[in-house]
Amino acid sequence: MLRIAVATSVLAVLAMAGGFTFEIGSPVAAQAPAAKTAAFAFRARGCSEPSKSQITAGAEGIVRGTRRSTVLNVAAMEKPGVYAVFQTWGDEGRWVIVLKGVCGPETAGAIVPIGPKGFIRESAKFFSRPATAAEVDASLKSLVEGGSK
Amino acid sequence: MRIFNRHVSDRLAAYVEGAIDANLVRRHLAQCERCRAEYADVQKGMAALENLPVVEAPASVWNSIESVLDAPKRPTFNPWKFGFALSSAVIVASFAYWIVMRSGAPWDVDGLSGSPVVGTRHISRAGRVAPGEWIETDARSSARIKIGHIGSVVLAPNTRARVVATRPQENRIALAHGEIHAEISAPPRLFFVDTASGTAVDLGCEYSLYAEEDGSGLMRVTRGWVSFQRNGRESLVPAGASCRTRTHAGPGTPYFDDASDILKRALDTFDETSSLDALGAILSASRVRDTLTLWHLLSRVSAADRGRVYDRIAVLTPVPAGVSRDRVLSLDRETLTRWKDELAWTW
Numbered sequence: 001m002l003r004i005a006v007a008t009s010v011l012a013v014l015a016m017a018g019g020f021t022f023e024i025g026s027p028v029a030a031q032a033p034a035a036k037t038a039a040f041a042f043r044a045r046g047c048s049e050p051s052k053s054q055i056t057a058g059a060e061g062i063v064r065g066t067r068r069s070t071v072l073n074v075a076a077m078e079k080p081g082v083y084a085v086f087q088t089w090g091d092e093g094r095w096v097i098v099l100k101g102v103c104g105p106e107t108a109g110a111i112v113p114i115g116p117k118g119f120i121r122e123s124a125k126f127f128s129r130p131a132t133a134a135e136v137d138a139s140l141k142s143l144v145e146g147g148s149k
Numbered sequence: 150m151r152i153f154n155r156h157v158s159d160r161l162a163a164y165v166e167g168a169i170d171a172n173l174v175r176r177h178l179a180q181c182e183r184c185r186a187e188y189a190d191v192q193k194g195m196a197a198l199e200n201l202p203v204v205e206a207p208a209s210v211w212n213s214i215e216s217v218l219d220a221p222k223r224p225t226f227n228p229w230k231f232g233f234a235l236s237s238a239v240i241v242a243s244f245a246y247w248i249v250m251r252s253g254a255p256w257d258v259d260g261l262s263g264s265p266v267v268g269t270r271h272i273s274r275a276g277r278v279a280p281g282e283w284i285e286t287d288a289r290s291s292a293r294i295k296i297g298h299i300g301s302v303v304l305a306p307n308t309r310a311r312v313v314a315t316r317p318q319e320n321r322i323a324l325a326h327g328e329i330h331a332e333i334s335a336p337p338r339l340f341f342v343d344t345a346s347g348t349a350v351d352l353g354c355e356y357s358l359y360a361e362e363d364g365s366g367l368m369r370v371t372r373g374w375v376s377f378q379r380n381g382r383e384s385l386v387p388a389g390a391s392c393r394t395r396t397h398a399g400p401g402t403p404y405f406d407d408a409s410d411i412l413k414r415a416l417d418t419f420d421e422t423s424s425l426d427a428l429g430a431i432l433s434a435s436r437v438r439d440t441l442t443l444w445h446l447l448s449r450v451s452a453a454d455r456g457r458v459y460d461r462i463a464v465l466t467p468v469p470a471g472v473s474r475d476r477v478l479s480l481d482r483e484t485l486t487r488w489k490d491e492l493a494w495t496w
Binding site: 023025026027028029031033036037043 | 334336337352354372373374387388389490493494495496
């Protein structure tokens, strides 16, 4: 609970400081029926023109010891800056979702682990830049070694 | 002056046969050379016919004549009867259409196990249930109702429900007792479930709803978001959360299923008794995610206690800009909605 409170506060500080960052939530946070079956929703905070931002997502996973990657379709919701990610990766193996965003001169990134019950909020990582390959690998390794809820 | 200025060509054959009054024709013939010439030709033709040999007609000719004579007589067309029949058919069809459109068309029902009952009919594999009809399962039976094109509802054993409406803009079931599992893929507010303690309004979701005869029960949402309403009291229940229902109080305060047992027990007590001790326990045991419960409590506690709830939420998660303490304590609708939309990102 302390970690969640700290993470939430960090996000709030970043947003208030004007930094471009991502915030993730359950599908209902998108307030749109279209997101009902999404794996999770997210929003781009601190972007002065959300409609002009470029958001991409990919799934990185380990399935039976083999590394897998797949590009995901990011669904923009009616509210500007709010998006949803739908599961198109397999049920087998362990996966993390890698978000990347560009808003003018600023960039943002996030790594969202996926567990048996959905996205693992407490283990998600947020950056003011795209996540590095090493950071993605580290998250996957942590997930495989038992870091899920 | 000629008595007859019309020729009698068309009456000459009958005149020869003696089939008509001869006086008129005779007087005309006395004055008309043309008709006298035609009369002479007709007489020659009639004489020639009498000298022709008699020949037996082939049997096929007579048979065809007999078959026509034996065929049922085609009724004569009566425009008044036809008009009456057509009008009656139109009236009956229109009434039937009005009845169907007023309540809707029947839904398909699949028997999943045992022998569910629809109305007074036992169904084994497939059937239909119309608006106004009851569908019931016993301890060994279950059924799935196909809700038009928007989803399905599974009736667990020992469940009794009535189909209220099956219209495109209103698909409604009344749950008397038992448990249903609804899975709906449609725009919000098209599917409703009435119970004695309130109405579940689908907002695009999948959920289970259990109800006792007196209306008390439990709703658990597994996907999407459901609104449970009664007499102006509303509980918004997102995926991963549940909400108890009570006969005289309507929808209870929603909570996440992974909330602590302490919070759940305290919430149960508070919803029943409004105990201040229970409220204190809820506030102490609440996490960031439990702001779902706390937000609902804002409008369910007394004005004197509302500040405690506000303060607890503010400790757990930053209060967004535009959400002032005064407006929250006064239950300003717009402020509460804005705060809920922000809190949802932590649920």
